[in-house]
Amino acid sequence: MSSPKTPSSTGRNMALLAAFLGWLFDGFEMGLFPLIGKPALQDLLASHIAPEMMTATLDRWFSVIIATFLVGAATGGVFFGWLGDRIGRVKAMSFSIFTYAIFTGLCGFATEAWHIAILRFIASLGMGGEWALGVALVNELWTKGNRAFVAGAIGAAANIGYLLVAALSLGMNTFIGTMRSWTLALGGSEWLANYLLDHQAWRFLMIIGALPALIIFLIRIFVPESDKWEDEKAAGKTSHWSTVDLNGVLIGAIAAMVIIWSWSPMGIDAGITSTVAAVITVVCFAVVVWGYLLPVRRYLSRAETAGSITTESRIAVRRNLILGATLAGIALLGTWGAAQQSAKWSTSAELAANGYTNVAQFTQIATSVGACVFAFIAPVIANILNRRLTYFIMCVAAVSSALLFYKTNTGIGPWFFTSAFLMGGLTASFYGFFPLYLPELFPTSVRATGQGFCFNVGRIIAAIGGLQIANLVGVFGSSASAYSALCAIYFVGMALVWFAPETKGKALA
Missing domain, CATH: 1.20.1250.20 (MFS general substrate transporter like domains)
Structure with a gap:
């Protein structure tokens, strides 16, 4: 079977642009929550938490939400990576960006602190996946001579997002005042302006976090699929993945949350000592590695049985997974x-x-x-x-x-x-x-x-x-x-x- 047509320079550039923008918005959202997380939680907790308990309760929720983000990103990196190897880089990247954009936007409508924890966990699945898919796609589309530039662009993108958050923080009061004037000038009610812009405009900023979903149209129209992945598909090598193996990823995610819980204030309140937490960490981290590796290990085993890879290649991949x-x-x-x-x-x-x-x-x-x-x-x-x-x-x-x-x-x-x-x-x-x-x-x-x-x-x-x-x-x-x-x-x-x-x-x- 002939190899798919080599992508044009326009296609390669659009792939890099899509990956760059996706990771830039990742960085912006990751930097945004530390800026607006506390006012958001103060708003959501004020109605049912006594003032003297606010600081302690807020800090606990903040820690929980950061922890769920990290575990979600790790889980999403494996899940969407698996999806990209199975159905293609472009389709999977579209799904990952849609996931983090839409569920970040939905945080703006939260009415309880636990709503944000759940929504940010789901959003972070897409964030973790977008990096792996974008890196794979642009490296496979670009020539070897240009790969250093591509790597640098992807590495810089998230930090540009952090830079934008810092600039926004400096001008936050002016930004909120301008948005309030625009909302009222466009016919919005005082209630709507207050709903969106009170408490450092956390709802408005979360809602506009859905804007990266627009990148999906760019990806689906202009970004070509990886020719290397198309070759693998034509050779039948993408058929060795199995959905049931994702149960290992789920188990790994649960184990990761147990680790974080054991070291958190909630674990301490439950009587978990540092020694016990250390034991939990060692055991559960072994479960994390086992669970997240399961889809790859099963794939390699099936591929070796089918003659698609050699035993030496299987061993090398497993070694590189741990080292990497x-x-x-x-x-x-x-x-x-x-x-x-x-x-x-x-x-x-x-x-x-x-x-x-x-x-x-x-x-x-x-x-x-x-x-x-x-x-x-x-x-x-x-x-x-x-x-x-x-x-x-x-x-x-x-x-x-x-x-x-x-x-x-x-x-x-x-x-x-x-x-x-x-x-x-x-x-x-x-x-x-x-x-x-x-x-x-x-x-x-x-x-x-x-x-x-x-x-x-x-x-x-x-x-x-x-x-x-x-x-x-x-x-x-x-x-x-x-x-x-x-x-x-x-x-x-x-x-x-x-x-x-x-x-x-x-x-x-």
């Missing part, structure tokens, strides 16, 4: 332990304000701009050197920049924002590297599922590590020392990467 997930988990844990804490730390009592205002917003802008810059630089370096050496250098640079930021700043000033730029960029350089490297670890038949597993299981590792921050603060006595301690994970990456395959110069299988 661990390398991604190290990077994600470092990010959540360092760069993601910088805005919060900037307003803490550990730093002197020195007359600066809007410090958290400008800190996020500094880290986001750095992330955008270094996301483009990392894949270029990986093409000049090689994949393993580049990852090693990124680990060295990331841990050095984090220690520089948290150990040399005692107050807000020019050096604070300069070091924030460096830390934000160097810890985020991995997100330009992974769209280049992870596709090279897997053949086309399991590429989307493999990437989804590797990158998104890393989110669960990051969630587990992030839940230890309070314990680390108690041990080290300060937030800066706790964040620095979490960044020691990069030393594991420096050693582990030498066991990963070197893929520079090798064509995608």
